[in-house]
Amino acid sequence: xxxxxxxxxxxxxxxxxxxxxxxxxxxxxxxxxxxxxxxxxxxxxxxxxxxxxxxxxx
Numbered sequence: 298x299x300x301x302x303x304x305x306x307x308x309x310x311x312x313x314x315x316x317x318x319x320x321x322x323x324x325x326x327x328x329x330x331x332x333x334x335x336x337x338x339x340x341x342x343x344x345x346x347x348x349x350x351x352x353x354x355x
Contacts, residue, residue: 322341329340 325344
């Protein structure tokens with residue numbers, strides 16, 4: 298007999314994923330606050346993607 302249901306496992310995985318995202322976002326915020334960020338740059342957990350797009354476009 299299974300000790301955990303699929304719903305319980307899915308819930309646990311969602312909570313772990315949310316904690317990982319929150320940790321990464323917090324770390325990025327701390328690192329950004331430690332330096333002198335350019336106010337014209339985008340912020341958020343996917344802000345680096347705009348730089349990647351710029352590099353691809355040339």
